[in-house]
Amino acid sequence: MKFLDLAKVYIRSGSGGNGCTSFRREKYIEYGGPDGGDGGKGGDVWAEAVEGLNTLIDFRYQQHFFAKNGRPGQGSQKTGAGGDDIVLKVPVGTEILDGDQETVIADLTHVGERVLLAKGGNGGFGNLHFKTSRNQAPRRANPGMEGVERTLWLRLKLIADVGLLGLPNAGKSTFLAATSNARPKIADYPFTTLHPNLGVVGVDDHEFVCADIPGLIEGAHEGRGIGDRFLGHVERCAVLLHLVDGTSEDVAQDWQTIIHELEAYGGPLASKPRITALNKIDALDEDERAERRTALETVAGPVMMMSGVSREGLTDVLRATYRAIIANRKAEREAKEDPQPWRP
Numbered sequence: 622m623k624f625l626d627l628a629k630v631y632i633r634s635g636s637g638g639n640g641c642t643s644f645r646r647e648k649y650i651e652y653g654g655p656d657g658g659d660g661g662k663g664g665d666v667w668a669e670a671v672e673g674l675n676t677l678i679d680f681r682y683q684q685h686f687f688a689k690n691g692r693p694g695q696g697s698q699k700t701g702a703g704g705d706d707i708v709l710k711v712p713v714g715t716e717i718l719d720g721d722q723e724t725v726i727a728d729l730t731h732v733g734e735r736v737l738l739a740k741g742g743n744g745g746f747g748n749l750h751f752k753t754s755r756n757q758a759p760r761r762a763n764p765g766m767e768g769v770e771r772t773l774w775l776r777l778k779l780i781a782d783v784g785l786l787g788l789p790n791a792g793k794s795t796f797l798a799a800t801s802n803a804r805p806k807i808a809d810y811p812f813t814t815l816h817p818n819l820g821v822v823g824v825d826d827h828e829f830v831c832a833d834i835p836g837l838i839e840g841a842h843e844g845r846g847i848g849d850r851f852l853g854h855v856e857r858c859a860v861l862l863h864l865v866d867g868t869s870e871d872v873a874q875d876w877q878t879i880i881h882e883l884e885a886y887g888g889p890l891a892s893k894p895r896i897t898a899l900n901k902i903d904a905l906d907e908d909e910r911a912e913r914r915t916a917l918e919t920v921a922g923p924v925m926m927m928s929g930v931s932r933e934g935l936t937d938v939l940r941a942t943y944r945a946i947i948a949n950r951k952a953e954r955e956a957k958e959d960p961q962p963w964r965p
Contacts, residue, residue: 624816628680635663635704637765640745643696660744661701664688670729674712742766781832784855789836795929824939
């Protein structure tokens, strides 16, 4: 299945049915008068987060979603039938944006979450509604209200506990393949990963979800390489695991390149908890390991050593990552339970 994380859709709710102007005229019936019914309500347009989806590819082949109109009222005080609603089923983690691609209408982060995108028009009143003691034979009825038409953008942000960061060929896909059942494409050339991959990683009877995104290069925020649009998939992560290629000539510069792109991307991403790991140490001797680690620690602080190929140091990195996830989730819960007092 092809991965798609951005889609444009056109929606329209149903219009309400027109009210009916009708009079009851039957032979031998003593009481006649107006009996026109109201029009039916137009259908609504909803969005719902469902299980089993991890891409927006369905919206590549269908972009228009129109709810049914309400039926008009009829004589004998018959109200028109309401129009059927229409539901856009989207993956968990989908943001719904207005046509400007900036205004967030809803963020569906839980299964079963629903949001009303366009309300159907109300049905018009029939002439029975306008009957009074002074106007016992009204000849007016209201038309139904028009439906709402909108252009929306759907943007998927994967929900994971850990996000992998690094330059192309830093070993992110190898790490994911070595620690989970995910099988991302692995090759010895840059930009092997073209779309995000998810894997369930286990360590010491604990599990967490890890997201691997395409590598960043200098100038990614300006559109170079694949760009930085995939960074949205790690915005929801509790921890960022930054892998640095230990075989690089300047590991400190590689680390700074990624940090600069995170800062240029904006938002809370640059301030998220981050674990730095020097990868591919299986290709280094002891002197080179010490030299690269010292150079990286001068700019990044504490650095862990690991190899996705030989699995050296891998368990320690996973344990540290899991501890960071637990600490971050706990801090988030405490912040929600104990909000800051209001100040003028």
